[in-house]
Amino acid sequence: NVNCDARTKLEAQAYVAWMQGSLQFELQLWKDAMTNLKKAQVVYGELASALPELEQVIYKARVEELAPSLRYCAYNVGDTSAIDDLMQMRGQLSNELLASLDSLMAQTREKQTTAEEVTWRGKTCGVVPSRATGLLIADSRLNQTLEKSSTLQGKIDLLEAHLIDCKDVIATVRETFKTELKNKDDKTPAHHLIAYLQYIRLSRTLERNLALVKIAEESEKAKPQDIVRLYEAALHNLLEMSQLLDDAEYLKEQEAKSKAYRAFRCFHMAQSLANAHRWREAMALYQRTLRHTQDAIKEQSFLPDDLKQSLKKLESSIEGAQCAAHAHSVLEEGTEDGASSIKQIKSKKPLIDRLHEYREDNSLLGKQPNVSNIPPPMQPIPCKPLFFDLAFNMVEFPDLSNQLGDQGKKGQAGLTGFVKGLWGWGNK
Template sequence: MLGTKSKVVPKKLIPEMVTDSRFITLKVFEIERSWAFAMKLNSEAYTEPRKRFHMASRLTKAARSADQLADLTSHLNCDAQTMLELQAYIHWIHGIRYFEKKDWPHAKYRLESAQAIYEGLLKIIEKDMRSVYEYRVSELLPRIRYCAHNIGDASAASDLMKMRSSDKELGIEKNIRTTGAKLGVLEQRDLDNLLSQVMASQAQSITEVQWLGHTIPVKLEHARLALNSLKEMDAELAGLTDPVSRLAIHEANLKVCVEAISAVRDELNALTAAELAATAAATTGDIRTLTKPNRSRLMNSNSDQQADLNKLPRIRLLYTYLQYLKLSKTFSRNLIHVEVALSPRMSLVGKESMQTDEINLKTESLNSKKDSSVLIASSSHAKPQELARLYDSLVQTLQEIAAIPGVFQEHRDIDYLQTKLMAYRCFRYVYICDSHG
């Protein structure tokens, strides 16, 4: 160390001093220490915003040390792989600094440079080491796509959404930095904000839906967001075969449906109350029976009141449609539970259609009591009572769908719906009989 009693000046590391690889390790350790402290400050900055200034200074110090490392190694006789790894590491440090400064073009350039080097190394290194470089590439991708979105790339947000959902399926959302998830060190709140903005902009394009020959206008913001989320998740569901992943998507679908139904119900209740108040006032001729909001609405203009009351049929139809969607998603989820509960012959890895295999297996069980016992023995559920309960839930859901106003009268595949109801009742009876010996 150099300097005075009041100030310490570290000794500058020059190429002539480097006689061992540990000198390089010390410099890398210095960079990592500054970076780690910056990430700690970044996590605390949400509650203490002033810490972002300290974080920026630590990242600047890390980038300065990285430049010194680059200058140092340029005068050393290092092998090609080491030089490439150092260049990628230095690009990454600078990319993180620009990313936190929200300098998206420079951050994207630096991170893509690091990604290109790591992908090049993947082609030449031994297989035992490839997982390390694959992890680094997967860690860089979300930041690159985030930068691209902020620059103006419309496809970047959908890529981020896919990365986010794939990480959720693996259950690695709790500790983003240390698990090696695709989200890497990208701040979860930033990603959530981005995805919320994208979904809101996409939801603006949904103005109406077609159901049972009716055109239903969708004016409520919650309903538009819910329908857009369901559309996105259904598209994602089409490419999945693993039952666990499909169940996770169905659970998310059901949560979205419940929230949308609650919002529409609140609007429906408000309009119904206004209708009852207006009817009472018209019948008695006494405006004092109205509440203050309804009184002002009535006094402003009859046409405005009529426009509000005309919303009721549309809101009721939208409410019914969302209930239908919720029951349909519940039915699909229960089908997957049945699929998992059945024999290993069934599509635990998504090789065949569940419905086709199910009918074939159950036909065999109806033909022979012995075949039925074999089927139950090979199930992941030891007891036939469990399968009977699952089929009972399918029957109840179908009955609730059939009880929705207008479904039996206007459903195009009503015969198919009745046939499914009868079939699942038969499946339930089979397992009830098996459970009683």
């Protein structure tokens, strides 16, 4: 068509295919819907690859938006492997498609079991709504999905999407069982279901925080203080988990995990103090870390295998870190003593006062060598006696008036005339 360019024509074709596929999707014509949606996805992908980078964002977003609908169609056509992909993309699904997926999960569960009952810690959760059923199935398959992820950041993204879904499902279940939850008896199936869903959310949050810890430990820019904060968040999660259920064995499991992560937090606090050259405080925290580690190992029957291995590695690394902190502390004390003695010599003893001592003083080669005090310090000396000043008044000199004769009178008359002339006494 001469009225539009090739790009506009391709956009129109993709839009028409998407509209037809969306209509067929609502009519549950899965094969036709998958054909048209796939056509739209291919056209949008070709447009994205042919355009500049700044204009590719819109078309790549359209390609990602079509992926969940295509996998849903594939599952309904007969591709059972598509359900795993849909579980991975739960965070990307629209509300309508997410509701359809949860309904599909509920139907799948009905085929597997005759009742929609879930058991946790030996107690049934009663009838589970379809939205919660979809979340439980997604959570059961999440571990396999996480194993397929090649990077820690990819696992974190999957966990965060799952956590958002958990939050929405818990809110939905609370709204569904609003009347039952008003009952003060917290041992009802509805309360137990809410506790189970919260346990899933908190345990996945803990898993996300531990993945962030691994990223921080592998990063050179991360500081021990950042890792300490992540372990504090993990301990807070365990505290909330321990408040969900009043079961002795369950509480022992959470307490054992808390002791283990408390040891890791204390170790990184010691590392932070060691980086600040506060060796004595670091040594004290290393000792406390060792106690926490030993307490956690005593209850290793309640810990998972990977946490047991991490505790053993931590126990072996504490001894080396503690010896290093002790060595640095001793060296620093010796350096401080030497520096203080040298500083005292430089500031209080000039070279002229220590000529009998041999010391290598580099300050003597500088611009202001401490050779001697200028001006020299004042020293006390015997003072002149008081009578020596008064003795001059008591000395009797010989009378020389006879030898002066007329010279004395002339001098006196001259002086008297001068005074009289000055004041006008001699005028008549």
